[in-house]
Amino acid sequence: MLSPLLSLLDARSRQVLDSLKNVHVEDQLSEFANLCKPSRIVVLGESKQDIHFIRGLAKVRHEETKLKIRGHTVHFDGYNDLARDVGSTKVLATPEIKLSKRINSIDRDKGLSEILGLLSGSMTGREMLVKFYCLGPTNSNFSLCAMQVSDSAYVMHSEDLLYRQGYEQFKKLNGSNQFFSFLHSTGELDGRNTTKNYGKRRIYVDLLANRVYSVNNQYAGNSVGLKKLALRLAISKANHEGWLAEHMLVAGVHPPGKERVTYFVGAYPSACGKTSTAMIPGNTIVGDDIAYLRIDRGKKCRAVNIEHGIFGIIQDVNAQDDPLIYKALTTPRELIFSNVLVSDRTPYWLGMGRDDIPERGFNFSGNWRKGKRDNDDAEVPYAHPNARYTMRLSELDNVDPKYDDGKGVVVTGVLYGGRDSDTNPPISEALDWDHGVYLGATLESETTAAIIGKTGIRRHDPMANIDFVVIPLGKYLENHFKFGHRLKNKPRVFATNYFLKREGKYTNSKLDKKVWILWAEGRIHGDYDAIRTPLGYLPKYEDLKGLFHEIFNKEYSKDEYDFEFNVRISKYLEKIGRMETAFEGENYIPEKFWKVLRNQKKELIQIGQSAGVDSLSPDFFSRKE
Ligand code: SPV
Ligand code: MN
Numbered sequence: 319m320l321s322p323l324l325s326l327l328d329a330r331s332r333q334v335l336d337s338l339k340n341v342h343v344e345d346q347l348s349e350f351a352n353l354c355k356p357s358r359i360v361v362l363g364e365s366k367q368d369i370h371f372i373r374g375l376a377k378v379r380h381e382e383t384k385l386k387i388r389g390h391t392v393h394f395d396g397y398n399d400l401a402r403d404v405g406s407t408k409v410l411a412t413p414e415i416k417l418s419k420r421i422n423s424i425d426r427d428k429g430l431s432e433i434l435g436l437l438s439g440s441m442t443g444r445e446m447l448v449k450f451y452c453l454g455p456t457n458s459n460f461s462l463c464a465m466q467v468s469d470s471a472y473v474m475h476s477e478d479l480l481y482r483q484g485y486e487q488f489k490k491l492n493g494s495n496q497f498f499s500f501l502h503s504t505g506e507l508d509g510r511n512t513t514k515n516y517g518k519r520r521i522y523v524d525l526l527a528n529r530v531y532s533v534n535n536q537y538a539g540n541s542v543g544l545k546k547l548a549l550r551l552a553i554s555k556a557n558h559e560g561w562l563a564e565h566m567l568v569a570g571v572h573p574p575g576k577e578r579v580t581y582f583v584g585a586y587p588s589a590c591g592k593t594s595t596a597m598i599p600g601n602t603i604v605g606d607d608i609a610y611l612r613i614d615r616g617k618k619c620r621a622v623n624i625e626h627g628i629f630g631i632i633q634d635v636n637a638q639d640d641p642l643i644y645k646a647l648t649t650p651r652e653l654i655f656s657n658v659l660v661s662d663r664t665p666y667w668l669g670m671g672r673d674d675i676p677e678r679g680f681n682f683s684g685n686w687r688k689g690k691r692d693n694d695d696a697e698v699p700y701a702h703p704n705a706r707y708t709m710r711l712s713e714l715d716n717v718d719p720k721y722d723d724g725k726g727v728v729v730t731g732v733l734y735g736g737r738d739s740d741t742n743p744p745i746s747e748a749l750d751w752d753h754g755v756y757l758g759a760t761l762e763s764e765t766t767a768a769i770i771g772k773t774g775i776r777r778h779d780p781m782a783n784i785d786f787v788v789i790p791l792g793k794y795l796e797n798h799f800k801f802g803h804r805l806k807n808k809p810r811v812f813a814t815n816y817f818l819k820r821e822g823k824y825t826n827s828k829l830d831k832k833v834w835i836l837w838a839e840g841r842i843h844g845d846y847d848a849i850r851t852p853l854g855y856l857p858k859y860e861d862l863k864g865l866f867h868e869i870f871n872k873e874y875s876k877d878e879y880d881f882e883f884n885v886r887i888s889k890y891l892e893k894i895g896r897m898e899t900a901f902e903g904e905n906y907i908p909e910k911f912w913k914v915l916r917n918q919k920k921e922l923i924q925i926g927q928s929a930g931v932d933s934l935s936p937d938f939f940s941r942k943e
Pocket of ligand 1: 545
C-alpha cells in the first residue's frame with residue numbers, strides 16, 4: 319500500500335482495505351487522497367457496525383437532524399442545489415467518444431484539469447469516507463461493483479439506503495479493475511452545512527476510466543454516484559456488451575381475482591408518474607427508478623432493479639392518492655426527508671393533504687415564515703417542489719418477493735409514460751416492437767422541478783433517458799430495436815399519459831392509472847380486444863367501463879372515454895413534426911425509426927382527409943374493422 323494513504327488510515331480501515339486485495343482500489347484511493355487532502359480516510363466494509371457508523375456520523379455532523387418519529391431525519395441540500403444540474407454535467411470527450419447531441423461534453427484534458435482543480439484540497443480538515451456497493455443484486459449476472467468516495471455522510475447514508483452493500487462482491491473481482499468509481503466532495507460549506515460555491519458545481523463523467531467526479535453539490539441526483547452518475551457509465555458499458563441500462567421502474571401487476579403476476583418495466587421522465595405507477599395499490603414493487611435488462615438463455619427479457627431503495631418526490635404524496643407511501647412516511651423507520659419544511663421536528667411538504675401547515679419553520683431557504691420572498695421577489699414556498707424522501711424498499715408492505723432475486727424478473731410488458739395535456743390518450747398499445755421503440759423514442763414531457771430550469775415546457779426525452787445517453791442517440795435506439803428482435807417472446811409495449819386535461823383540469827384522478835395498467839396487463843394475456851388506430855391499439859369502451867366499475871365502483875362515461883381516446887389528428891401531426899426536427903439533428907438514427915414515423919404520418923393524413931374531421935373517436939376505427 320502506498321505510504322501517503324497508509325498514514326491516513328486507522329487500523330480498522332487498513333484491515334478492511336487489505337482484505338479486498340485490490341491494487342486498483344488502493345491506487346485510486348491514493349490518488350484521491352493526494353488530490354483532496356483529507357485529514358483522515360475511513361474505509362468501511364458492509365457490517366452492521368459500518369452501516370450504523372455512517373448513520374450516526376450524518377447526525378453528529380449535523381448533515382441530518384432527527385425528527386420526532388423514530389428513525390426519521392431531515393437533510394437540506396442548500397438554497398441553489400435542489401435538482402439535477404444537467405448543464406454542469408459533462409462527459410470528458412476524446413475524438414473517439416461519440417455522444418448523443420443532447421449530452422454536454424468538454425475536452426477530456428481541459429475538463430480533467432478543471433475538475434481536479436476544484437477537487438484539489440477540497441477535503442482539507444475533513445474525513446474522506448469510502449464504501450463499496452453493488453449495482454443490482456449481488457452474486458448475479460447483473461451485479462456491477464461500484465466504489466463511492468465522499469466527504470458527505472449524508473451521501474454515504476443515502477447510498478446505504480438506496481443500494482446493496484458490495485464489499486464482499488468487490489472481493490470477488492479478484493483484484494481486477496472492473497468497477498465504477500465515484501469521487502464526490504461537497505466543497506466548502508457554510509454555517510448551515512450547505513455548499514458555498516454551488517456556482518462551481520461540476521459533475522464530470524470519465525467514460526474511459528469508468529469514473530465520475532462530482533464537486534460543490536449535495537442534491538442526490540448530482541452527488542450520489544450510484545444513481546444517475548452510474549447510469550451514464552452503465553449505458554456506455556451496456557452499449558458495448560449488448561444489454562440495456564434504463565431509467566425504468568420494475569413492478570409486478572396482480573389482476574384482482576386472478577392467480578398471476580405480470581412484470582412490467584416502465585420509463586417515465588421525472589415527475590411523470592413513475593414511482594406512483596410502481597406503487598399502484600395491488601401492485602408489488604421491484605424498483606422505481608433504474609433497471610438493467612438482459613436476455614436470458616431461454617431468450618426471455620429479464621430485469622433487475624439496480625437499487626434497493628427509493629429516492630422519491632414527496633410533493634403530492636398524501637393519504638388519498640398514494641396511501642402506501644404516505645403510510646411509510648408517517649410511521650417509524652429509517653428515512654431521510656430532504657428539502658421539506660420542518661416545524662416542531664415534524665416534516666411538511668406540498669400537497670400532503672393537511673390544512674394545518676405551520677406559518678413558520680425551517681426549509682431549503684433557511685428560516686422560513688409565510689410570505690417570505692427570495693432575491694427575485696418571488697414567494698418562497700414552504701417546501702421545495704423537488705423535496706424528496708429516501709428509504710429502503712424492504713420497508714414497504716408491497717415490496718415484490720423477487721425484488722432482490724439475482725435472476726431478475728421476466729418482463730412481458732413495457733410502459734412509456736409521457737406528460738402532455740392535449741395529445742396522447744391515457745393508454746395505448748404499440749402495434750409491434752418497432753412501434754414500441756418509436757413510442758419510447760418520442761416520449762415528451764412538460765418539464766417539472768426535478769431538473770434545473772423553467773418548468774412547464776415540452777421536453778423531448780427518449781425513453782426518459784436522454785440526460786444519460788452518453789452514446790449516439792441513434793445507436794441507443796438501434797440497441798433497443800435489436801434487443802427486442804433477439805427475444806423469443808417480445809414484451810408488449812404501451813404508452814401512458816396520466817396528464818390529459820379538459821378545460822384546464824386533469825381528466826383523471828391519480829389512482830385511475832390502476833385501470834390503464836390493468837387493461838395493459840389483460841392485453842398481454844389476451845383478456846381484451848382492442849381497436850387498431852394509427853396511434854396503436856386503443857381500449858374498447860366496455861372494457862374500461864367494466865374495469866372502472868370493478869376496481870373503483872365508479873361510473874366511467876362514454877363521454878369521458880370519447881374525450882380521452884379521441885385520435886387528435888392535427889395534434890399528432892404537430893408532434894410528428896417536432897420529432898422530425900429533433901431526430902434529423904441526431905446521427906445514426908435507424909431507418910426502422912423513420913419507417914414507423916412515415917407510416918404513422920401517412921395514415922393520419924389519409925384518415926384525416928377521408929373523414930374530413932380533425933378528431934376521431936375510436937368508434938370510427940372499430941366500424942372500419
Ligand atoms: C430523477 O430526477 O429522475 C430522479 C431523481 O430519479 S435524481 O436522483 O435527481 O435523478
Ligand atoms: Mn429518475
